[in-house]
Amino acid sequence: MSPLIELRSISKRFGGIEALIDVSIEVQPGEVLCLLGDNGAGKSTLIKVLSGFYQPTSGDVYVGGEATRFSGPREARSKGIATVHQDVGSIPLMSVGRNFFLGAEPIKGWGPFKIFDVEKANNIAVEEIRSFGITRVTSGDQLVGTLSGGERQVLAIARAMYFGAKVLILDEPTSALGVKEAAKVLGMVKLARKRGVGIVFITHNARHAMLVGDSFVVVAHGAVLAKFRRGEKTRDEVLNLMAGGDTTAAIEADLARFEEDAD
Numbered sequence: 001m002s003p004l005i006e007l008r009s010i011s012k013r014f015g016g017i018e019a020l021i022d023v024s025i026e027v028q029p030g031e032v033l034c035l036l037g038d039n040g041a042g043k044s045t046l047i048k049v050l051s052g053f054y055q056p057t058s059g060d061v062y063v064g065g066e067a068t069r070f071s072g073p074r075e076a077r078s079k080g081i082a083t084v085h086q087d088v089g090s091i092p093l094m095s096v097g098r099n100f101f102l103g104a105e106p107i108k109g110w111g112p113f114k115i116f117d118v119e120k121a122n123n124i125a126v127e128e129i130r131s132f133g134i135t136r137v138t139s140g141d142q143l144v145g146t147l148s149g150g151e152r153q154v155l156a157i158a159r160a161m162y163f164g165a166k167v168l169i170l171d172e173p174t175s176a177l178g179v180k181e182a183a184k185v186l187g188m189v190k191l192a193r194k195r196g197v198g199i200v201f202i203t204h205n206a207r208h209a210m211l212v213g214d215s216f217v218v219v220a221h222g223a224v225l226a227k228f229r230r231g232e233k234t235r236d237e238v239l240n241l242m243a244g245g246d247t248t249a250a251i252e253a254d255l256a257r258f259e260e261d262a263d
């Protein structure tokens with residue numbers, strides 16, 4: 001079975017900066033790929049190549065086994081590559097129903113509406129969100145601002161899936177969330193995986209990654225530092241890798257934070 005999306009030997013240069021160096025990853029259906037790495041490691045650049053925002057300087061992108069050159073994010077989206085950004089749901093005064101269909105222009109394969117039917121939109125939005133266990137949302141007229149951070153992430157993911165996402169790229173979806181809220185999002189990731197979606201989960205949180213990850217890629221200074229599968233490394237090993245050869249003090253600080261988080 002060919003991967004949903006694959007990067008082969010991708011490099012990306014910005015002037016003199018090598019943001020990505022010879023990076024190869026693949027995303028399989030029904031699999032969560034965790035992309036780990038410190039600040040500046042190249043994670044955002046990598047997802048921008050995956051989602052069509054950037055053209056790589058060299059290397060190839062394959063979608064469903066076919067070599068592809070995205071002209072831009074819209075083309076990537078039309079091929080089922082959906083990105084949920086961290087600042088999701090930042091329009092608090094918009095209704096849940098409106099938000100759900102926001103930007104879903106009625107082009108082929110993307111959204112059934114030529115005319116915006118509020119009632120229908122609201123019903124679909126509520127139904128979809130509820131199917132992912134967010135039962136507190138009972139009306140599509142409810143404002144996004146009344147949702148918690150975790151619920152907003154779930155809304156964004158539910159929407160991407162409704163519009164046919166095959167690959168879901170989640171950029172730090174749990175970073176601003178408390179334990180319970182993060183659990184909602186992690187639960188959602190597991191449900192999406194069950195439905196056969198391939199997920200790229202970007203996080204600084206090794207614990208969250210290890211709770212949902214099937215495969216792991218650690219990047220440091222633009223290059224792949226390690227690749228492994230669930231169960232092949234301990235949390236301590238993962239934390240050390242994520243620190244990317246930093247001082248012991250930095251690793252200790254990471255560990256302390258990790259312990260706190262685990263409480």
Ligand SMILES: Nc1ncnc2c1ncn2[C@@H]1O[C@H](COP(=O)(O)OP(=O)(O)OP(=O)(O)O)[C@@H](O)[C@H]1O
Binds near residue numbers: 014039041043044
């Ligand atoms: N548009 C750009 N122009 C120039 N340099 C860039 C650009 N985008 C990223 N870089 C550089 O490439 C490197 C990787 O950046 P990137 O944003 O991908 O890291 P990151 O892993 O997402 O970091 P963070 O965890 O802080 O979000 C950094 O050195 C960054 O300064």
Ligand SMILES: [Mg+2]
Binds near residue numbers: 043044045
């Ligand atoms: Mg980033």
